[in-house]
Every structure is written in C-alpha cells, then in structure tokens.
Amino acid sequence: MEAGTGSLLRSPTPLPRTPKRPIRRRFGSSIISLNSGNDYRGPKPKTNLVADWVSNNDDAARSLPIYAGGVSLLAVLFNRTASDIALVADASSSQSRADLLTLGLAVTNILAGLVWLSIRPKSISKVDPEGVECRRMRSDLPETLVSELLWAWESLSYATCCRSLVIVYGGRNVLQIGFAAAASDGGEAVAVDADKLIQGSLYRGVMKSGVQSYLANLALYPGKSELPFLPSNTQAVILQPLGDNGIAIIGGDTIRGFTASDQAWISLIGEKLDATLARCVDNLSSSQDPVLK
Numbered sequence: 001m002e003a004g005t006g007s008l009l010r011s012p013t014p015l016p017r018t019p020k021r022p023i024r025r026r027f028g029s030s031i032i033s034l035n036s037g038n039d040y041r042g043p044k045p046k047t048n049l050v051a052d053w054v055s056n057n058d059d060a061a062r063s064l065p066i067y068a069g070g071v072s073l074l075a076v077l078f079n080r081t082a083s084d085i086a087l088v089a090d091a092s093s094s095q096s097r098a099d100l101l102t103l104g105l106a107v108t109n110i111l112a113g114l115v116w117l118s119i120r121p122k123s124i125s126k127v128d129p130e131g132v133e134c135r136r137m138r139s140d141l142p143e144t145l146v147s148e149l150l151w152a153w154e155s156l157s158y159a160t161c162c163r164s165l166v167i168v169y170g171g172r173n174v175l176q177i178g179f180a181a182a183a184s185d186g187g188e189a190v191a192v193d194a195d196k197l198i199q200g201s202l203y204r205g206v207m208k209s210g211v212q213s214y215l216a217n218l219a220l221y222p223g224k225s226e227l228p229f230l231p232s233n234t235q236a237v238i239l240q241p242l243g244d245n246g247i248a249i250i251g252g253d254t255i256r257g258f259t260a261s262d263q264a265w266i267s268l269i270g271e272k273l274d275a276t277l278a279r280c281v282d283n284l285s286s287s288q289d290p291v292l293k
Contacts, residue, residue: 069106131180152165161235163234163253167246167247203247206239211241212267238252238266246277
C-alpha cells in the first residue's frame with residue numbers, strides 16, 4: 001500500500017521543451033508572422049518626383065511656359081520657311097489657319113509665364129518687436145496667482161510666437177509682461193489703460209461673443225488703435241476672454257503665427273487663469289495701475 005501511495009505521489013517526468021516558433025496566422029493565401037519585425041510589407045510613403053522638383057526649382061518651373069511659347073514660335077517660323085510658304089497669312093490656306101492658331105497658343109504661354117514670374121507668394125518671417133521689455137504686475141497678488149501667471153507667460157513665450165501678454169481682470173490691469181510700446185517721453189513702457197480698453201470695441205465684442213478672437217494680421221484691422229500698449233509692429237493678436245470678467249491679450253511676432261493647436265491650447269489656459277483669478281480678485285485693492293513686482 002505504501003509503495004502504491006509513493007508511486008502515486010511521485011512527480012511526473014518533465015516533458016522536453018520545444019523551441020518557440022513565431023506565431024503565424026493565415027489570411028487567405030498569405031501568411032503573416034506576428035513575432036517578426038523585419039518582414040513588414042505594409043504601405044510605404046510615396047514620393048512625388050514632379051512636386052519635389054518644382055519645389056526645389058521654383059524659378060525654372062515658373063519660366064517653363066515662356067520657354068514652351070518661344071520654342072513654338074520658332075517652330076512655326078521654321079515650318080513655314082522649310083515648306084516654301086509665304087510668311088504672310090492667307091485665310092484661304094489651311095496651313096495658315098493652323099499656324100495662326102499655334103501662334104496664339106504660343107503667345108498665351110509666354111504671357112502666362114510672365115504672370116507666373118511677376119506673382120510670387122509673400123514670404124512670412126518673424127520680426128523683432130519694436131519696443132521695450134517690461135514686467136508689470138500688481139504687488140498685492142498672492143504667490144499662488146503670481147506663479148500661475150508667470151507659468152502661463154513662460155509657456156506661451158516658449159511654445160508659440162507670443163511676445164507680449166496683457167491680462168485685464170475685474171476692471172484692473174493685473175499683468176503686463178514681455179515687449180511693450182515705448183513711451184514718447186522716455187524709455188518706459190506704455191502702461192495699459194484698463195478703463196479705456198474696456199470701453200473699446202475689441203473688448204466689448206469679445207466679451208459679448210464669449211469666444212476667442214484671432215487677429216491673424218493685425219495691420220489689416222482698424223481696432224489696432226485700441227491696443228497702443230503693444231509694440232507698433234505686432235503681427236498677430238489673440239483676444240482670449242477670461243470668463244465674464246476679463247481678457248488676455250496675446251501679441252505675436254509672426255503673421256498667422258498662431259496655429260489652430262495654439263488657439264485651442266490658449267483657450268484652455270484662459271479657463272485655468274479665470275478659475276484662479278476669480279478666487280483672488282475680491283482681495284485685490286481698488287488701485288488700477290499695477291506696481292512693478
């Protein structure tokens with residue numbers, strides 16, 4: 001009995017281990033290996049040779065219609081000379097009518113090439129703000145709000161084309177940082193007049209709509225005169241409402257420099273700043289002008 005029990009409790013002989021094979025699945029007539037990374041046969045990016053050549057040889061591509069038109073004119077003249085046909089057009093001759101049509105197409109090609117050479121897209125580049133750097137902040141702000149305002153400025157100036165940031169909340173100028181217009185009487189930065197800004201059409205329009213307003217090319221908007229505290233060559237401006245009580249004015253150094261992702265991100269930052277400012281605005285003094293801090 002004991003011998004039988006011992007034989008029952010004896011561990012079974014381990015089975016020999018077989019090497020693992022890559023898992024393969026069959027789809028129709030093709031076999032796909034899931035464990036192999038070197039057998040990828042998926043779609044590969046295609047290269048457009050014509051588009052690449054045009055982008056690398058812009059001047060030559062714009063001149064092609066002129067060359068084609070010139071060659072066509074020479075070919076028509078050579079054809080008439082070699083065929084012993086008079087250079088004077090004869091309406092009764094089918095050859096003359098064909099040559100006139102070819103001449104019209106050649107001239108059209110030459111004119112198209114001249115238009116292509118004269119019309120070029122305007123290059124957009126960054127500009128150096130014409131103003132002075134400033135850092136004005138109310139002295140009665142709590143440390144938590146100060147750190148959040150500085151975080152917003154550093155994030156915007158690092159990740160976007162932002163070069164100026166002004167925040168007006170609760171009828172008070174809370175922050176003015178970055179580049180600002182220089183005063184005519186000296187090197188000081190032009191201060192933000194919160195009362196005058198609130199009465200302007202830009203502020204009232206943004207607060208009425210409650211959504212972000214993007215002035216992609218500030219020079220084309222007459223409301224530029226309502227932002228005298230920004231550098232004179234500010235290229236683009238975003239007006240971001242901060243709830244129902246304030247606005248953030250973000251100036252950039254590039255025309256259409258703020259992308260759609262930047263605008264969405266700035267909207268989220270505006271919501272965060274509004275939540276923080278709403279908790280601290282009641283503790284601020286009634287002074288309008290911020291104190292350098």
